Amino acid sequence: ELQFGPKLNAATELLDRWVQDGQGDRPCVQGAGVRWTYAELQAESNRIAHVLIEELGVVPGNRVLLRGANTPQLAACWFAVIKAGAIAVATMPLLRAVELGKVIAKAEVTHALCDAALAGELAAAQLQNPVLRGICHFRSAAPDGLEARAARQPAWFTNVDTASDDCALIAFTSGTTGQPKGTMHFHRDILAICRCWPPHCLRADASDVFIGSPPLAFTFGLGGLLLFPMSVGASAVLLEKPAPDALLAAMAEHRATVCFTAPTSYRAMAPLVGQHDLSSLRKCVSAGEALPAATRALWKQATGIELIDGIGATELLHIFISHTEDTAKPGATGRPVPGYQACILDDGGQPLRAGQVGHLAVKGPTGCRYLADERQHQYVQNGWNLTGDSYLIDDDGYFVYQARTDDMIISGGYNIAGPEVEAALLSHPAVAECAVIGVPDEERGQLVKAFVVLREGHAGDVRALQEHVKATIAPYKYPRAIEFRATLPRTETGKLQRFRLRDTA
Ligand code: 3UK
Structure with missing residues (x-):
């Protein structure tokens, strides 16, 4: 059963516990030129938690934006925010100033820990959003960079005594359509997903x-x-x-x-x-x-x-x-x-x-x-x-x-699921990637249209692909139009952006 007491800090359960149990020497995270044990990740995040509180003025409940490619240093920043009782606002590395600005405004971000390599766009976003008071760069050699500041702090820290239903994380949906939405997750949610x-x-x-x-x-x-x-x-x-x-x-x-x-x-x-x-x-x-x-x-x-295979969602x-x-x-x-x-x-x-x-x-x-x-x-x-x-x-x-649900195609009175047609096309050896959408059609309401990226060394044969689909699934679902493309529009999380194809079709 998923019973959590009224007090809970996710960092205590996921990180400090191993050190407490005498398993601090186990390997924990590696990448970007470092290789840390549980004890080392704990020490790094403890030092950063001190920087957040004592040097940057973070108080529990503040929203701290995190920006960086996947690295152990980013992981240390994540745990530091959680330990300090603040809220991690995770952002995709590819976001530009405009999108970062929306996140900062929407989540009321007051502080940020940012990989020095990605500093530019965040600086530009801060100019438009003064609610963001303090930015500190990690993986930086600068004298006021996070590493230099952390080195002056002690490796021990007592985690802020958060409630199990205090917010720990604000995650933004990848947004295959529309405006990005921020979703809030509590300390107990972080642990619940580990137990399910x-x-x-x-x-x-x-x-x-x-x-x-x-x-x-x-x-x-x-x-x-x-x-x-x-x-x-x-x-x-x-x-x-x-x-x-x-x-x-x-x-x-x-x-x-x-x-x-x-x-x-x-x-x-x-x-x-x-x-x-x-x-x-x-x-x-x-x-x-x-x-x-x-x-x-x-x-x-x-x-x-x-x-x-598993279906998940940012909301859940x-x-x-x-x-x-x-x-x-x-x-x-x-x-x-x-x-x-x-x-x-x-x-x-x-x-x-x-x-x-x-x-x-x-x-x-x-x-x-x-x-x-x-x-x-x-x-x-x-x-x-x-x-x-x-x-x-x-x-x-x-x-x-x-x-x-937004992607269901209704053609000639039939409901056709684009991904089913995509699955049929993907079983053909010439197809590397594909996307299937409905395009407006006077006679049928919508017409099934496929965008196909070919595998190297294969020619684009529309008839052959149509026949293949007809032979694989119910023939009425076959794509009446096929367009060959070099690439398909995808989000940073790897999702097809069918709405972008619909807009251009
Ligand atoms: C789709 C899937 C079919 C589905 C996610 C695992 O993708 C994640 O979160 P997002 O908020 O998108 C959610 C939507 O993506 N989807 C995800 N997985 C599958 N459709 N089969 C799947 N296996 O439309 C869903 O509503 O970006 C996935 C863990 C955490 C996540 N946030």
Whole structure:
């Protein structure tokens, strides 16, 4: 059971506990030229917590923006903020001044810890947003940089005595459409996600070495590459530039055992696997987007490993429907993670039967708390979180993803889920990546249109791809238009931005 007392600090449970238990010498995080044990990460974050409080004037409840690629130094900053009883406001490294400005204004950010390499855009954002009072740069050689300041502080610190329902983290949604929304998560939420999905679906232990691509600013990455390894005393490799070839090379170099990345990244890595020694790899997790059956098959063929798929959301902090590698079913996401309930509702909020497509609704220990956003009442209705996904439950009780509700295509009276057409196209050897959208059509309402990125050495044959789809799924779903592209628009979290294709189509 997930019972937390009234007082709780997530850093005490995930970090200090290991040192207290005499396990401080265990490896904890490495990357960006450093390799820290649990005791070393604790000392680093303790020193930074002193800097925050004594030099920058941070008080409990202040919002502290964090900006940087995945590095142990960023992890130390994250824990320092939590230890100081402040709120971490995680931001994606690629954000520019305009977007950072929105985050600062919306989350009322007063302080920031920023990787010196990414200082420019944040400085520009601060000019427009004076609410941001203090910025300190880490991975900096400057005399007023974080390292120089931290070196003058003691390595011990008593964590601020936070309540279990004090806010610890504000995470912004990646925003496949519209304005980014800030979501608030409490100390107990941070620990709840460590006790739900990982022990049931991942089953990692202290000997594991975690690696992967999602930024720590994306809760998929925060959980998979920092909170989950630390909750079992394992270690993590943090990569600043986790492109598919670099990720494969790092997996081999560090003898990684658990990998977290998005479906497109597995798809891109699969043909390159033979060039690397991945004999250490045991578990591979896919999330962020639907996992096409063809990608699952390619990865299994290349590595022998059955991907663990899971759907998560920033609003719910982490994965809430998933399976283990033993219960994987191609094309299905899985069953509700223990601790969570899920059902499928019609437009009027009534539960649907097996096989019927409707709105995914989820309830559990974590849930949506938007930061001052009127969309709160759309996302949470009658205590259920409505994720905006269309799903059905099959006869085995597995939840089968259809599409983002906004992305469902209605053509000639048929409901067509773009991702199903994408999955069919992806099983053709010429297709590297693809996206399927509905474009306006006088006769059919909408027309199914595919954007395809070809694999190297393959020619674009529209008829062949159309015939392949007709032979794979119900023929009426085939894309009546196909356009070849060199790349597809994606968010920093690896999600297709179908709305951008719709805008240009
Ligand atoms: C989609 C999936 C099908 C789905 C996330 C794991 O992606 C995460 O959070 P976001 O807020 O987006 C949430 C939306 O993404 N999605 C995610 N995973 C899957 N669709 N199959 C999947 N396996 O539309 C969902 O509503 O960016 C994922 C952990 C933490 C996360 N924040």
